């Protein structure tokens with residue numbers, strides 16, 4: 456289901472914009488209409504009131520938590536089942552954040568990413584993206600949503616932007632707390648700069664990973680052929696336009712992109728720019744030869760970059776101890792069913 460279809464249906468039932476907004480707000484804020492604890496609905500049109508239980512049931516059928524895997528760092532990975540049996544991962548992050556998936560699989564095929572190994576299976580619809588937030592909000596508050604789960608948002612931009620608009624307006628999430636992460640695709644830059652950006656301008660994370668154009672082609676084989684310089688230039692334009700700094704993502708892989716030349720390259724590209732570098736040590740994937748650098752090594756790299764004028768944050772991908780790395784949980788679950796362990800704190 457698309458959010459635009461849902462809006463049209465509500466309008467066809469006689470909903471005014473304020474009714475429509477309220478129904479959608481209740482959904483995304485995880486307040487079911489049939490909980491019995493709601494205030495009376497008497498000022499909604501009769502046709503809409505009568506249709507609400509069926510609409511609620513449809514929304515509830517969009518996605519469900521198949522299993523929950525708490526990590527030691529306060530994060531928890533959720534394996535989310537979609538109505539056709541496909542699965543995606545969402546990650547509850549410490550400090551009220553949520554990482555959502557925008558595709559089942561991904562066509563970019565990054566050589567260090569589990570999701571990239573299986574190619575694109577299907578798009579996640581706008582309503583399914585929002586449903587991941589609704590499910591998470593039944594477990595914990597969600598004040599920040601990052602599109603850093605499975606999939607490349609640029610390849611599913613309509614659904615992603617529709618979900619962002621709903622989350623930023625009815626969902627009550629601050630616009631700069633909606634973070635679209637991409638390998639850097641001209642379609643994203645055009646859309647975010649153009650008149651079609653919509654009512655909500657999200658923050659942007661750009662997955663850079665290397666300062667060398669040739670290496671980037673190897674690591675991100677089907678990413679658009681933008682050079683690292685092009686990506687940073689586009690990032691700067693968006694930072695000026697939106698007022699938000701850009702988050703540059705760097706998956707740190709031992710012996711691949713952690714050497715002195717790369718550090719010089721990072722300084723050349725990012726020093727003085729409106730952005731920060733998120734350095735994430737590679738999360739080990741079985742059967743791949745890549746190695747994760749030691750935490751001490753990663754820390755000394757981050758400290759060096761910092762001292763050379765690049766604001767650098769060293770981050771661990773949340774949920775390391777419970778199959779960290781996007782898509783690993785899903786891949787493992789296809790082989791071995793996971794236990795269902797739900798701790799709902801709201802009806």
Ligand SMILES: C[S@@+](CC[C@H](N)C(=O)[O-])C[C@H]1O[C@@H](n2cnc3c(N)ncnc32)[C@H](O)[C@@H]1O
Pocket residue numbers: 567568569570602603604605606607608636637638660661662704705706735736737738739740772780781
């Ligand atoms: C899974 S992607 C999804 C968003 C988008 N496709 C992108 O690449 O920015 C989010 C981030 O996860 C990182 N990532 C993927 N596989 C990883 C791994 N094995 N270890 C650490 N980070 C990883 C990517 O580098 C990317 O910055």
Ligand code: SF4
Pocket residue numbers: 561562563564565568569570571572604605606607638781
């Ligand atoms: S890192 Fe992002 S773009 Fe690359 S394969 Fe994984 S999900 Fe796709």
